[in-house]
Amino acid sequence: MATAAAGLGSAVTRELQSFKTPPQKEVAPVPNIGDKAPVSEKLSLPHDRPTVVVFLRHCGCPFAEKTFRLLTKFSTKHPEIHCIAVSHSSQADTDAWVVEVGGEWDVEVVVDPERDVYSAWGLGISSTWHAMNPWSLYSAYRLGKDEGIWNTATQSGTRWQMSGCFAVDAAGFVRLAQVARAADYVPDFRGEVLRALELEKKGLP
Template identity: 45%
Template sequence: MTWQTEFWSWMSPPTVQTAEVPAVGQKAPSTPNLTMPAQDGKSTIITFLRHCGCPFAEKTFLNMRALAPAHPDIHFIAISHSDQAATDRWLASLPEPEKNTQPNLTIVVDAEREAYAAWGLGTSSLWHVLGSIPGTSKLSKEGISVRPTESGSRWQTAGNFGVDAQGVVRWARVDGRADDMPDFKEGVDKVMGGKFETGGFAEAMQG
C-alpha cells in the first residue's frame, strides 16, 4: 500500500452504465462472473462489498462468513471490486482467515464492476461516504479498523440480495450509507419462503 493507492481510492471511478436495482419478484440479472440461478438448484445470498480495506465491508463479510456454515443448502457469494491481488491480501488479513474457505462461500472479483452495474450499484454521494465516519469508531470497539486500501473506490455503493433456486430476487437491500449493515438472516428467511421484503433504496424505488 502506498499513499498513491489511498489517494486514488478517493477519486471517482470510471463511469459504468448501471441498470435498475432488481426488485423483489423480478428475475435476477446474470453476468459472466455471476450467473443466476445457481446450476445446482440452490438459493443464493449475494453481497456486493465496498472496497477492500473498508471496515464496513469487513464487518459485512464476517457476518456473511459466520452465517454460511449454518445453511449449507444456500450459496453465499461476496463480490469485491478491488482487484484480485488486493482482494486476496485483504482476505488473508482478516481474523481467522481459514474460515474464508467454506464449501458454500465464494468470493468473486469484479474489478471492472460489471456485476455491480448489472445489479444497479453505481457510485455514491459525498454524504453516503462521509456520513458513515462516526460508525468507524463503533466498529473499532469490535476490533475492526480501517485497513490499507490497495485497490477499489470509496465511492462504489454496496448492496445485498437473495435469489431463489429459480433465479427470482426474493430479498433486496441497497445500502443507504457506507455504514449500513445488512441482516443476512432476513435474506435467508426470504429465499427460504418467508414474506417478500425489501429494504434501503430498493424499498423506496418500489414505493
C-alpha cells in the same frame, strides 16, 4: 530507509487514488422483488439452492470486513444457501484481504474490478454524504472500539462504490434487494435474508 519511504509513498498514493471518482458506467435499475436475477459470465447462480449475493465496498473498509466476516459464518451455518461476495478491488488485493479477514470459508468470491457486475445489479457510485456522513464515521469508530475492526489501507478499488445485498431463490428470482443507504450498511443475514428465503420457500408473498 529508502525502501520503507518508497513503500509509505506507494500506500499514500493508493489511498489518494481510492478517493478519486471512478469513470461513470451505465447502471441498470436495481432488480425488484420477483424479477429474474441478473446473471453473467462472471457471476452465475446455482439451480439447486438459493443464493445470497453481497456486493462489498473497497477492501480495507471496516464495514466490508464486518459484512464479509458475518457472511462467512452464515455460509457454514447454512450450507443449503450458496453465498457469494463480490469485490471490485483487484484479484491480488482481494485474495490478500480475504486471508487477512479470516478466509472465505464456504463463500464464493467474485472479483469485478471493472464494476460490471455491480452495474448490472443496479449499484453505482455513491455521493460524498453517503460515504462520509457523521453517522457512518461514528459507526466506523464504534466498530473499531467494540470489535477491533478498523479501516485499513486501501490497496485498490474506490471508496465511492455502492454496496448491497440480494437474496435469490433456487429458480433465480430475487426475494430480497437491499442497496446500502450509507457506507455503514451491514446486511442482516440471520434476520432479513433468512426471512426472505423462508417466505419464498413457504410460497408466501
